[in-house]
Amino acid sequence: MAEYDVDLFVIGAGSGGVRAARVAAGHGARVMIAEEYRVGGTCVIRGCVPKKLLVYASRFALEFEDAAGFGWTVAGAKFDWPTLIANKDKEIARLEAAYRANLARAKVEIVETRAVLEDAHTVRLLKSGARIRAETILLANGAHPVLLQIPGAELAITSNEAFHLAALPRRIVIQGGGYIAAEFACLFHGLGVEVTLVHRGEEILRGFDDDVRRHLRAEMVGRGIKVVLGGKIAAIEKRGHALQATLANGEHHPADQVMFAIGRDPNTRNVGLEAAGVKANAAGAVAVDDYSRSSVPSIYAIGDVTHRLALTPVAIREGHAFADTVFGNKPTKADHVNVPSAVFSEPEIGVVGLSEAKAREAGFALDIYREQFRPMKATLSGRATSVLMKLVVERGSGHVLGVHIVGEAAAEMVQLAAIAVKMGATKSDFDATVALHPTAAEELVTLHNKV
Numbered sequence: 466m467a468e469y470d471v472d473l474f475v476i477g478a479g480s481g482g483v484r485a486a487r488v489a490a491g492h493g494a495r496v497m498i499a500e501e502y503r504v505g506g507t508c509v510i511r512g513c514v515p516k517k518l519l520v521y522a523s524r525f526a527l528e529f530e531d532a533a534g535f536g537w538t539v540a541g542a543k544f545d546w547p548t549l550i551a552n553k554d555k556e557i558a559r560l561e562a563a564y565r566a567n568l569a570r571a572k573v574e575i576v577e578t579r580a581v582l583e584d585a586h587t588v589r590l591l592k593s594g595a596r597i598r599a600e601t602i603l604l605a606n607g608a609h610p611v612l613l614q615i616p617g618a619e620l621a622i623t624s625n626e627a628f629h630l631a632a633l634p635r636r637i638v639i640q641g642g643g644y645i646a647a648e649f650a651c652l653f654h655g656l657g658v659e660v661t662l663v664h665r666g667e668e669i670l671r672g673f674d675d676d677v678r679r680h681l682r683a684e685m686v687g688r689g690i691k692v693v694l695g696g697k698i699a700a701i702e703k704r705g706h707a708l709q710a711t712l713a714n715g716e717h718h719p720a721d722q723v724m725f726a727i728g729r730d731p732n733t734r735n736v737g738l739e740a741a742g743v744k745a746n747a748a749g750a751v752a753v754d755d756y757s758r759s760s761v762p763s764i765y766a767i768g769d770v771t772h773r774l775a776l777t778p779v780a781i782r783e784g785h786a787f788a789d790t791v792f793g794n795k796p797t798k799a800d801h802v803n804v805p806s807a808v809f810s811e812p813e814i815g816v817v818g819l820s821e822a823k824a825r826e827a828g829f830a831l832d833i834y835r836e837q838f839r840p841m842k843a844t845l846s847g848r849a850t851s852v853l854m855k856l857v858v859e860r861g862s863g864h865v866l867g868v869h870i871v872g873e874a875a876a877e878m879v880q881l882a883a884i885a886v887k888m889g890a891t892k893s894d895f896d897a898t899v900a901l902h903p904t905a906a907e908e909l910v911t912l913h914n915k916v
């Protein structure tokens with residue numbers, strides 16, 4: 466043991482790394498964690514948390530509009546971007562401080578530097594040049610936004626910069642069709658920005674259920690977001706104080722900001738994987754087994770750098786499972802089955818389990834229950850919107866394989882439905898549950914129409 470400075474060295478103090486460090490320390494390990502930017506990682510500093518705060522901000526506009534049908538006059542409502550960003554930054558600083566305090570309480574030593582692997586047991590701290598010998602090393606160093614390699618790419622922003630814009634743009638062009646692109650398109654639109662979403666595929670939100678994908682796009686378009694499918698920005702130029710995005714088909718889109726939200730690549734470059742002999746997989750992520758162990762027995766990897774399911778609660782679970790396995794004498798596999806997820810678009814999406822297409826691909830015979838209805842609130846607000854609910858059910862056993870909701874509070878609903886799905890609930894269990902009236906969620910237990 467004495468040949469090592471620490472029992473565990475964690476590279477990256479994000480969602481997964483912080484959980485792994487704290488739990489390992491709780492098991493009695495001497496732990497050091499390196500962070501090159503800010504403690505808390507993507508989720509806290511420039512991901513889930515600030516995004517949700519911006520989403521909340523953007524939704525007030527809808528509430529003000531909807532209020533009229535309920536008798537309210539909301540006069541003189543004004544929005545101030547710098548106030549929102551300043552308040553958001555204060556909250557993020559508070560969270561970062563809480564993360565630091567929790568690590569300190571767990572007796573985890575934080576080193577504020579980039580760290581790279583030198584060999585199977587050595588990490589080099591780039592700021593000081595110091596070498597730390599560790600019995601076990603955990604790569605929890607996340608992912609980064611991908612940039613399009615096109616002329617003028619340096620003029621574009623990614624989600625990283627979107628959280629710190631000095632001014633709210635009047636017009637934005639967003640390239641991308643994933644959940645981050647959809648969320649930013651909706652939140653900027655809610656804040657009054659003219660939004661054009663350019664996606665090279667035939668439909669947004671690849672991987673989600675096809676009905677959900679179509680439904681959200683129709684809602685986005687209905688609310689005034691321009692969606693260009695089968696399109697790709699080929700160049701960005703400066704035009705006075707503004708920018709111009711030119712698509713591959715020659716179309717010009719003037720904008721104040723152009724944003725790339727085309728995906729995130731694992732941080733596997735320049736971190737010493739080759740020096741240590743750690744193998745990457747075809748996706749360019751660190752290849753790991755079910756226990757998050759890499760090709761080098763003393764090096765593990767969790768979270769976005771492994772590109773399994775790039776979500777915060779998953780990184781946290783993987784970090785916890787790793788620490789229990791290696792330091793808690795309790796081998797635990799990370800569980801990736803029936804993980805719920807959301808898109809905080811407008812309207813919101815909540816999903817757990819298999820899409821209809823994935824369930825068919827997996828060979829299930831299916832019953833599909835689907836309902837599209839006008840939410841009660843829209844009757845007085847007059848908003849042209851509808852809620853989509855869909856259950857993917859295994860014919861025969863009746864097991865609910867997938868729950869898909871698009872509508873207000875869909876994420877909140879699906880978190881609860883996920884318990885039932887995880888427990889193996891059947892359609893009869895859903896049917897046996899008495900409705901809670903009047904809610905949108907009650908439709909989940911009264912879905913009778915097979916399609």
Ligand SMILES: Cc1cc2nc3c(=O)[nH]c(=O)nc-3n(C[C@H](O)[C@H](O)[C@H](O)COP(=O)(O)OP(=O)(O)OC[C@H]3O[C@@H](n4cnc5c(N)ncnc54)[C@H](O)[C@@H]3O)c2cc1C
Nearest residue numbers: 477479480481501506507508512580607768769775776777
């Ligand atoms: C805009 C956006 C919105 C998102 N919204 C959601 C959401 O709503 N729900 C959800 O579940 N997930 C969301 N995610 C994904 C979520 O943020 C990630 O899945 C999660 O943060 C992954 O955790 P991690 O520990 O693997 O990596 P991270 O949280 O990214 O942490 C990695 C840390 O390592 C540091 N680092 C990297 N290299 C080094 C190095 N060599 N030395 C030292 N430090 C290093 C980085 O600075 C970073 O702090 C969102 C992501 C983005 C970008």
